Amino acid sequence: MNYLEFTKHYGLSNRDIAREVFLNNRESIRVKKEKTAVNNLEKIFNAVFRITYKKGFQALNMRALSRETGMSLGSLYAYFTDKEKLLEMIQGQGWLIISKTFAEVVEIHEDPRKKLEAVVRAHIFLSEFFRPWFYFTFMEARHINPSEFAAVKSMEEYTQNILTDILIQGTKQNIFTPENPELTASMIKAMQQEWYLKRWKYRKLNVSVDQFADHLIAMVEAFCLVKV
Amino acid sequence: MNYLEFTKHYGLSNRDIAREVFLNNRESIRVKKEKTAVNNLEKIFNAVFRITYKKGFQALNMRALSRETGMSLGSLYAYFTDKEKLLEMIQGQGWLIISKTFAEVVEIHEDPRKKLEAVVRAHIFLSEFFRPWFYFTFMEARHINPSEFAAVKSMEEYTQNILTDILIQGTKQNIFTPENPELTASMIKAMQQEWYLKRWKYRKLNVSVDQFADHLIAMVEAFCLVKV
DNA sequence: GTCTATACACAGATAGAC
DNA sequence: GTCTATCTGTGTATAGAC
Numbered sequence: 001m002n003y004l005e006f007t008k009h010y011g012l013s014n015r016d017i018a019r020e021v022f023l024n025n026r027e028s029i030r031v032k033k034e035k036t037a038v039n040n041l042e043k044i045f046n047a048v049f050r051i052t053y054k055k056g057f058q059a060l061n062m063r064a065l066s067r068e069t070g071m072s073l074g075s076l077y078a079y080f081t082d083k084e085k086l087l088e089m090i091q092g093q094g095w096l097i098i099s100k101t102f103a104e105v106v107e108i109h110e111d112p113r114k115k116l117e118a119v120v121r122a123h124i125f126l127s128e129f130f131r132p133w134f135y136f137t138f139m140e141a142r143h144i145n146p147s148e149f150a151a152v153k154s155m156e157e158y159t160q161n162i163l164t165d166i167l168i169q170g171t172k173q174n175i176f177t178p179e180n181p182e183l184t185a186s187m188i189k190a191m192q193q194e195w196y197l198k199r200w201k202y203r204k205l206n207v208s209v210d211q212f213a214d215h216l217i218a219m220v221e222a223f224c225l226v227k228v
Numbered sequence: 229m230n231y232l233e234f235t236k237h238y239g240l241s242n243r244d245i246a247r248e249v250f251l252n253n254r255e256s257i258r259v260k261k262e263k264t265a266v267n268n269l270e271k272i273f274n275a276v277f278r279i280t281y282k283k284g285f286q287a288l289n290m291r292a293l294s295r296e297t298g299m300s301l302g303s304l305y306a307y308f309t310d311k312e313k314l315l316e317m318i319q320g321q322g323w324l325i326i327s328k329t330f331a332e333v334v335e336i337h338e339d340p341r342k343k344l345e346a347v348v349r350a351h352i353f354l355s356e357f358f359r360p361w362f363y364f365t366f367m368e369a370r371h372i373n374p375s376e377f378a379a380v381k382s383m384e385e386y387t388q389n390i391l392t393d394i395l396i397q398g399t400k401q402n403i404f405t406p407e408n409p410e411l412t413a414s415m416i417k418a419m420q421q422e423w424y425l426k427r428w429k430y431r432k433l434n435v436s437v438d439q440f441a442d443h444l445i446a447m448v449e450a451f452c453l454v455k456v
Numbered sequence: 457g458t459c460t461a462t463a464c465a466c467a468g469a470t471a472g473a474c
Numbered sequence: 475g476t477c478t479a480t481c482t483g484t485g486t487a488t489a490g491a492c
Contacts, residue, residue, distance in 0.1 A: 031457065056371030058286045061485060075458050077487070139367065143284030153428065182433055183443045187419050194418035200381060205410055215411045223450040259475065289467060303476050305469070
């Protein structure tokens, strides 16, 4: 499955994140009309991503957010109680949507080799589609507060354990060679992250997300597959 | 060469960075006594690393730096004209020392396979020794100003090109298989960076820097070496 | 539901005593 | 060479008009 097929199949949408945030935070959001609220939340989230991506977390202040969204300071505070709450909303909701898609993918295949490939591709494709969210999470979430950093680490461990389990399962079936599966899984994660952390490089090299995924899978299989 | 041998052979020292910064910035540093200045610069740099590592760039303010160093606000400003200048000093000097060591290593071996291994190991070992600097550079330097981010990107390209060249050279000599060398080099960089970006993970997994380097090299060779 | 105006805290930076 | 005290700008957050 390539990137285009993937996005179509899972019907991914940034707007869905904004809608779910609205539904899950009705008490703290003072704006009650769904359409208005979801529209503005989407505007706010995109502005947060744009600002942090370009200038980093320090540049994300309320006046900048007001400028970038075209909304006033007063209006912004109708959507969150304080800055930290805003960041937690973005953080938490993205994680839900992403892990949901991810869990679905894991279930499809039985064969460890196919499963490994599908999981690796899914992660790269998700990070491509929700790139601002992934980038924000990796670069900035750790600075919000200790519990957000803990969430980042546990997400890393969750996805890494899925890879480790597939590798162990494949070793038992004599498909994979018995190399340190945890360390291998960790390396796979490093390469996956490369895609969303350094888009500037791949834009320059003119490498597509599908080419990148192919290359990563080729490297992993060269190392893991039992040689025939 | 393992990590211990490496550090001994190249006589790496954090104090050297502080000393070179002092010598290269005599005009802007108001403190003239070398020993005092170098001592305090080292104290300041370590405090910057500690603060940004724990709380990120936003938490790095002059009052926190004052607290962490035990120096007063007034004293701090005897060592740099403004905050941006302080960060540029840290940034620029580390890059000099590191690229010097790196360039030395490249020259030692002729055989592409040995050269690749030596370069990969050197990068990991350097990032282990100067970890706070590497981490700071990757995570925060991009936020100082556009030219510092440009410097980060050009450093990435410089080290990646060294890897690409070795891979191309090895392919010509029929040692390596002719896979996309730029993309492979890029993946190697991603895995190298993993080591200093996620120390928390490897501390937990109880993986040493030498084990990590061994595993990375095994993966790269499995993919690149011509099968016999 | 959105705006303007503003309170209040904290940041970077400097002056001038010691 | 280092300190304390302080200026000035900017940040978060709120009050209250529309």
